[in-house]
């Protein structure tokens with residue numbers, strides 16, 4: 001059993017419990033549910049955009065505790081002041097130390113910035129949850145879903161006004177994409193072995209449909225990484241640990257963007 005299998009099994013249990021506690025109708029009553037969402041795709045296409053999507057992540061299975069003291073409102077609003085195009089907020093608690101509270105806090109603090117609900121999405125209920133807690137887009141991990149499941153979740157997300165970022169790590173996973181998908185993220189980290197290789201983006205980037213916005217995810221730590229990936233056709237760069245591991249993630253992000 002890989003870590004991804006373990007996380008997904010745990011997620012299925014969590015979702016079953018959540019459904020017992022909060023009905024779909026209750027989720028739809030959230031004030032966020034009628035909110036107009038903000039497009040990450042449009043933010044990335046704006047002229048002069050930094051392309052940086054900064055993540056709030058306090059721990060991970062690959063790195064353990066990354067930052068115990070970071071406060072979500074302070075860090076995410078600092079990221080936005082630094083010039084990021086979008087935010088990614090982990091909502092998985094067990095493995096990544098995330099929460100819906102964090103997502104909602106990031107939402108309140110940053111009303112004009114697209115926010116990704118970063119979690120392991122397996123069930124349509126979670127798409128409603130994302131909308132109800134203030135997200136603008138969701139992540140679908142191709143390794144965890146069949147092509148049919150991915151299409152169903154994508155259709156639902158689009159119906160709710162959410163954008164969809166599909167994460168791929170292998171050539172076979174690219175086959176699971178469908179034309180409704182807005183953005184494709186190539187994860188440089190193998191979620192099964194935790195190995196990181198930026199060349200994964202370059203290699204798979206060449207095989208992605210032209211219509212989809214390309215994002216390179218994970219293990220990015222230098223301005224050279226970003227320049228190199230831009231040349232390879234990437235417009236978005238999802239960065240977590242490089243900022244979160246410092247005492248002042250927002251400051252680290254501001255310095256990084258200044259040097260781009």
Ligand SMILES: O=P(O)(O)OC[C@@H](O)[C@@H](O)c1c[nH]c2ccccc12
Pocket residue numbers: 055057118119167187217218219220238239240241242
């Ligand atoms: O902290 P990093 O190496 O900059 O990576 C950020 C992001 O790409 C990573 O957290 C991530 C990519 N795909 C995921 C899926 C689930 C949880 C987390 C992730």
